[in-house]
Amino acid sequence: MIELDGAGxxxxxxxxxxxxxxxxxxxxxxxxxxxxxxxxxxxxxTTIKMLCGILTPTSxxxxxxxLDPSRRRTxxxxxxxxxxxxxxxxxxxxxLADSFxxxxxxxxxxxxxxxxxxxxxxxxxxxxxxxxxxxxQLSLGQRMRGDLAxxxxxxxxxxxxxxxxxxxxxxxxxGIRDFLxxxxxxxxxxxxxxxxxxxxxxxxxxxxxxxxHGRLAFDGTLDDLMATAPEQSSLEEVVTxxxxxxxx
Amino acid sequence: MVRTxxxxxxxxxxxxxxxxxxxxxxxxxxxxxxxxxxxxILIVFANTTTLAGFSRDEVLFLYGTAGVSxxxxxxxxxxxxxxxxxxxxxTLDTILIRPVSAWVQLTTDRFVPGxxxxxxxxxxxxxYAIAALDLxxxxxxxxxxxxxxxxxxxxxxxxxxxxxxxxLTDAPEVSNALTYGSAQLNQYPLSIYARDLVxxxxxxxxxxxxxxxxxxYVLGRADxxxxxxxxxxxGPAAALxxxxxxxxxxxxxxxxxxxxxx
Numbered sequence: 001m002i003e004l005d006g007a008g009x010x011x012x013x014x015x016x017x018x019x020x021x022x023x024x025x026x027x028x029x030x031x032x033x034x035x036x037x038x039x040x041x042x043x044x045x046t047t048i049k050m051l052c053g054i055l056t057p058t059s060x061x062x063x064x065x066x067l068d069p070s071r072r073r074t075x076x077x078x079x080x081x082x083x084x085x086x087x088x089x090x091x092x093x094x095x096l097a098d099s100f101x102x103x104x105x106x107x108x109x110x111x112x113x114x115x116x117x118x119x120x121x122x123x124x125x126x127x128x129x130x131x132x133x134x135x136x137q138l139s140l141g142q143r144m145r146g147d148l149a150x151x152x153x154x155x156x157x158x159x160x161x162x163x164x165x166x167x168x169x170x171x172x173x174x175g176i177r178d179f180l181x182x183x184x185x186x187x188x189x190x191x192x193x194x195x196x197x198x199x200x201x202x203x204x205x206x207x208x209x210x211x212x213h214g215r216l217a218f219d220g221t222l223d224d225l226m227a228t229a230p231e232q233s234s235l236e237e238v239v240t241x242x243x244x245x246x247x248x
Numbered sequence: 249m250v251r252t253x254x255x256x257x258x259x260x261x262x263x264x265x266x267x268x269x270x271x272x273x274x275x276x277x278x279x280x281x282x283x284x285x286x287x288x289i290l291i292v293f294a295n296t297t298t299l300a301g302f303s304r305d306e307v308l309f310l311y312g313t314a315g316v317s318x319x320x321x322x323x324x325x326x327x328x329x330x331x332x333x334x335x336x337x338x339t340l341d342t343i344l345i346r347p348v349s350a351w352v353q354l355t356t357d358r359f360v361p362g363x364x365x366x367x368x369x370x371x372x373x374x375x376y377a378i379a380a381l382d383l384x385x386x387x388x389x390x391x392x393x394x395x396x397x398x399x400x401x402x403x404x405x406x407x408x409x410x411x412x413x414x415x416l417t418d419a420p421e422v423s424n425a426l427t428y429g430s431a432q433l434n435q436y437p438l439s440i441y442a443r444d445l446v447x448x449x450x451x452x453x454x455x456x457x458x459x460x461x462x463x464x465y466v467l468g469r470a471d472x473x474x475x476x477x478x479x480x481x482x483g484p485a486a487a488l489x490x491x492x493x494x495x496x497x498x499x500x501x502x503x504x505x506x507x508x509x510x
């Protein structure tokens with residue numbers, strides 16, 4: 001479903017070339033739930049932006065759902081759902097319900113499918129009490145649930161999440177985790193999750209990829225990841241070890 | 249694409265309806281500021297009967313045709329200006345993940361219906377000029393053609409200005425020279441300007457085709473700069489070439505978008 005082959009992205013900053021991501025190769029199959037970890041500035045967001053076609057890779061090859069994201073961006077948009085924890089993709093001054101209606105038109109979802117899907121999402125994400133409220137007046141937790149619903153209304157094959165639990169309280173976090181697990185299990189949606197919250201990883205991800213200095217530093221199951229450190233280490237200790245290890 | 253465009257316009261109109269006072273003020277200010285331009289023309293003609301060989305009503309005709317084209321683009325395309333803010337804030341990301349062209353989303357971005365006041369004002373001036381001038385009826389077909397040509401030229405200039413923002417993120421004002429500057433230039437007969445400037449806006453940025461060249465045809469005038477008669481009809485071709493270039497520049501801009509951290 002997601003395929004990277006030697007993908008890289010560099011930026012020229014004041015005549016210096018900075019490699020945000022270099023020579024990155026991995027494959028994610030349909031239905032997988034993958035955690036994508038890395039310290040700040042490791043290249044996680046850059047990878048995600050290449051997957052959505054926002055950034056054009058400067059080297060290598062990227063394929064999502066069989067498409068080259070940067071060349072077929074608008075076609076791919078119908079098959080991919082994206083959530084940025086740091087910023088909303090909803091329309092600030094519109095009530096949530098109006099944003100959803102607009103998304104229905106933009107993604108050309110037919111009315112009946114839309115209605116049943118929105119009903120389901122409203123129930124599982126508990127949107128009912130604030131669906132008529134303008135987005136700017138929502139709390140962060142409410143807004144994030146709205147953003148998740150918006151990303152899933154068109155039933156994408158791939159869901160890409162960039163820190164979806166950032167800044168949320170424990171109850172909201174648990175709700176969102178439950179929801180993501182259900183989406184993955186019931187709809188078979190492929191999920192790539194970026195997060196700094198290791199609870200998200202422990203709870204949701206069978207497979208973990210770790211990126212550091214723009215390169216893949218680890219790719220395997222959660223158990224494999226735990227095995228890289230002495231026994232009895234917590235996930236936090238394991239990850240700290242990997243983040244602070246000297247880059248190869 | 250056209251349906252999506254109007255759907256987005258409607259969405260932003262409803263969002264703007266959350267601020268009704270702002271909407272009313274925009275219409276009033278739009279009409280007032282645009283009317284000041286006309287006031288200047290009227291004051292000039294209170295002191296002279298011709299301006300570079302053109303009568304008051306002829307100047308108002310040239311002002312009106314360029315004004316209508318410009319006001320239409322100012323209302324329906326100029327929102328693309330805001331791309332520099334979106335680039336700086338990183339919010340262009342959220343536009344690029346939608347299955348709709350970024351151009352359509354940005355030209356409708358935070359559309360304010362209040363700008364329609366300016367279109368109205370220009371249409372009134374043009375209507376007055378057409379009624380006051382004794383125009384050759386067989387040449388009137390050129391008037392709608394020149395308005396459409398003007399719309400395409402201004403839309404292309406705005407798109408070019410938008411594409412420039414991907415490179416000149418810190419200087420959005422530079423590109424205003426291209427759009428608002430062009431509109432200012434076209435308010436008067438080009439014969440008041442220096443020959444080299446007129447050459448530049450004929451052959452480099454085809455502003456002369458918004459109202460000057462086709463306007464000369466409608467008014468039955470020879471070009472004081474002596475360009476051949478054929479040039480009066482070259483507008484649509486020039487507009488298409490410019491639109492094509494603007495489209496390519498826009499595509500390049502999007503492909504070179506760098507996003508922001510996080």
